[in-house]
Amino acid sequence: MRRGDMAARLRRDGGWWALLLPAFLLLSVFYITPILQVLAISFTEPEPGLGNYQRIATNLSVQRVIWTTLRICTITTALALMLGYGLAYAITLASEQARRWWLLCVLVPLWISVLVRAFAWVTLLRRQGLINQTLQGAGIIAEPLQLVWNEFGIIVGMVHYMVPYAVLPMLAAMREIEPRLLAAARGLGASRGQVFRQVFFPLSAPGLVAAGVLVFIFSLGFYITPAILGGGRTLMVAEWISLQILDLIRWGLGTMMATLLVVTILVTLAVFSRVVNMRRLFGGA
């Protein structure tokens, strides 16, 4: 149905679409072309061919950074979805007034610089940080825990950053669920738990998938948070690419990984655009 609408609108507004042409040309010349040129370096440096790509199979450092990135992104996505689902559920059930406050609390972190947030986590998590001191003071631990400069720290920071992005698509999906359906399910004999499992959850699933894709794709390219909270010991692709290009001047290897990243993102999007409605995911009506 949506697709039909689109086609009809395209036909009707054909003239207006032409107005987008200059912007499209500008974008191609100044944005898409340079990116493609940079990515093309992966096939030419240090010598022409697929040499850089063979390293995916042979080079341990390349493999390790790919696995670390995938692992961290998967865990981050899972945690952000769990926290986000709970939040979105609470917001959906809240009264109109409470909902506004909840939303504000979810959105405020988005307006604080990612740098500030990462350093805030460092102060909280480091050896003499608030958390370790509290735990030691309470006598729960004898030695400070290693909470930062490792995967744990990265994941904490990334989950914190991602939760709002997980909440918003899920909230949109949940708010579209008709309350009458839930009442109907109860009237037909379902307990609260059954209503949730058999009606609410399946109906909110498209939002969950959408949020998952969004968060996963976002986390793949994360740079600042892992760089600060990982302390250079745990590398994710973005930091690794910057290391290759800026410090080691290995343009070919760095751009190979960048190409891999772009391809992974495009493939993920292509796969999931068949599962969920992309227009809804990115805010379309």
Add this chain to the structure above:
Amino acid sequence: MSATLGTGSLELRGLAKRYGEFVAVQGADLMIAAGSFLTLLGPSGSGKTTILMMIAGFTEPTAGRLLLGGGDITALPPEKRAFGMVFQGYALFPHMTVAENVAFPLRVRGIGRAARDTRVRATLDLVQLSGFADRRPAQLSGGQQQRVALARALVFDPALLLLDEPLSALDKKLRAELQEELRALHRRVGRTFINVTHDQEEALSLSDEVAVLNHGRIVQKGAPAMLYEHPRTRFVAGFLGKSNFLHGVVQGDGTVQCGPWRLHHAAPPAPGTAVLLSLRPEKIALGQAGDNAIEGRVLSSAYLGAGHAVVLDTPIGPIRVHQPAWRAAVDPAIGTTISMAWAADAATIVEDDDAPG
């Protein structure tokens, strides 16, 4: 499998609902016999859905009690009452097929797959939807969706079936068809049906008993013919069909002085009483003799196939008459003055509750 609760009669005792200052339902008293078909009839906002939701357990009453088979169920949550319910707009689960929708009440009761399938198939047969088991609600017509909602409400054999305007979203022809089916279904399953509607024809044709609501109050209840023939108030007479209303005063000889006329009435109250007569348009005969005969000038006349709907101008205002077209005694041409008559027992004295329908 039987319902969780007894299958006795349902009783509403002084059931009331207030939203802040606003009284949505005031002191509803009703006794609904097991196996009967009751309709709650009233205009929009009269509190029909609210009463139904209190029976179902979704809305908590501010006062009053609800008894089923003599046991108090006022405090029971909806899933414990286990009444079948067809919601206004059906509320089918969009992510489930027709069969899954119908199986839902059985699944949440932990009934095994085999028993479930048999029961679902039998119920889909009952509502004539056997071929649609694997479709989704979005792929069904309005009438088919309505039947799925019915099947889903009936599949677990509830003691009571609650229907909130089950036919209002359908076109007129389909509505008439499904009214038939609903009636047949009620006879076949032998359960108590409580139906909500604002369509007076549906109420009259379907129900054993009708309760007429206005402004959150049950104005009158009774069998359809009783309500139609003996409306207690002006509102009931006007809401159930059409009626002419004549103001008059009872005279010493038992006639009713109404404008320039002395009308005969079968059971007049004491002389001196001011009365309001409700006179159905089809009980007035044009161009014939009767206990009460008056004249009027034809203001408008509409041919409806089966009859004429005529409005006549008289000294006490316009009077509506319905007259069969077949072998009519007079031709109600506009502008002509013709006589009309009705029997002494044709009009009913009603209370004037100041709410013309």
